[in-house]
Amino acid sequence: MTNTTRAKWRDTLYRIIFEADTPAGKLFDIVLVIAIVLSVLAVMLDSVPGIHARWGNLFNYFEWLITIIFSVEYIARVVSVRKHGAYIFSFMGIVDLLSTLPSYIGLFITGSSYAISLRLLRLLRIFRILKLSYYLEESAVMANALAASRRKLLVFLLTVLTLVIILGTLMFAVEGPEHGYTSIPESIYWAIVTLTTVGYGDITPKTPLGQAIAAMVMILGYTIIAVPTGIVTVELARSRTNFNVAIACPRCMLEGHAEDAVYCRRCSEKLLEHDK
Numbered sequence: 223m224t225n226t227t228r229a230k231w232r233d234t235l236y237r238i239i240f241e242a243d244t245p246a247g248k249l250f251d252i253v254l255v256i257a258i259v260l261s262v263l264a265v266m267l268d269s270v271p272g273i274h275a276r277w278g279n280l281f282n283y284f285e286w287l288i289t290i291i292f293s294v295e296y297i298a299r300v301v302s303v304r305k306h307g308a309y310i311f312s313f314m315g316i317v318d319l320l321s322t323l324p325s326y327i328g329l330f331i332t333g334s335s336y337a338i339s340l341r342l343l344r345l346l347r348i349f350r351i352l353k354l355s356y357y358l359e360e361s362a363v364m365a366n367a368l369a370a371s372r373r374k375l376l377v378f379l380l381t382v383l384t385l386v387i388i389l390g391t392l393m394f395a396v397e398g399p400e401h402g403y404t405s406i407p408e409s410i411y412w413a414i415v416t417l418t419t420v421g422y423g424d425i426t427p428k429t430p431l432g433q434a435i436a437a438m439v440m441i442l443g444y445t446i447i448a449v450p451t452g453i454v455t456v457e458l459a460r461s462r463t464n465f466n467v468a469i470a471c472p473r474c475m476l477e478g479h480a481e482d483a484v485y486c487r488r489c490s491e492k493l494l495e496h497d498k
Contacts, residue, residue, distance in 0.1 A: 259354075305473045416436060
C-alpha cells in the first residue's frame with residue numbers, strides 16, 4: 223500500500239468517524255449514539271438487585287458486545303488521526319479509553335477481596351455518557367463559550383472564595399462553637415451553603431447579629447448566582463456565528479470552525495474539506 227493510498231484511506235476513515243457531513247458519517251454517529259445510550263441504560267439497570275439476579279448473564283453478554291464495538295471504534299479513531307498522541311491524551315480520548323478498559327481489567331480481577339475494585343471498574347462504564355458530546359452540535363458552541371469565559375469565571379470564583387472565607391470567619395466570631403460554628407472551616411461550609419441558597423439547615427445562627435448576617439448572605443446569593451450565567455450568556459451570543467460543527471481538524475480534533483475556514487484555528491493544520 224503506497225503512502226498516497228494509505229493517506230486517502232485514513233482521511234476517508236477520519237471523515238466517517240470525526241465528521242458528520244456525509245451519509246456514512248451520519249450513520250456512524252447514529253449507531254454510536256444508540257450503542258452509548260443502550261450501554262448506559264444497561265449499566266443502570268444492572269445495578270438493580272432484582273433485575274441483576276434475573277438478567278445478569280444477558281447484561282454481561284451485552285456488555286461484551288458493547289465493549290468490542292467501542293474497542294474497534296477507539297482503534298479506528300487512533301489510526302485515523304494524524305497526531306495519535308493528541309487524541310489519546312485528549313479528554314475525549316481518555317473517555318473513550320475508560321469506556322473499554324473496565325471489562326478487560328475485570329478479566330484479571332478475581333476473588334472476594336477484589337470485589338470493591340471490580341465494582342468501581344464496572345461503574346466507570348457510566349463515563350460512556352460523556353461520549354454523547356461528540357454528537358451534540360450545541361456542545362461545540364457551549365465549549366467555545368466556556369473557553370472564552372474561563373478567565374472571567376476564574377476571577378469570579380476567586381472573588382466568591384474570598385467572600386465565603388470572610389463571611390465564614392465573621393460568623394465564627396459572632397456565633398462561636400456554642401451555636402454549632404465549631405471552627406472556621408465549618409463556618410466557611412455554612413457560608414457556601416447559604417450563599418448558594420442551598421440551605422441544608424444543619425448549622426443555623428442563633429444570635430440576632432448572626433441572623434442579620436445570614437439574611438444579608440442569602441440576599442447576596444441571588445445576585446451572585448446571576449453573574450456566571452450572564453458571563454457565559456454573553457460569550458454564547460458571540461459564539462453563535464456561522465460555523466460548521468461537522469468540520470473537525472485532523473490533527474487536534476478541534477470542532478466548530480467557520481464555514482469558510484481553510485486552516486484550524488488552534489494548530490493551523492489544513493482542514494480536510496480543503497485538503498484536496
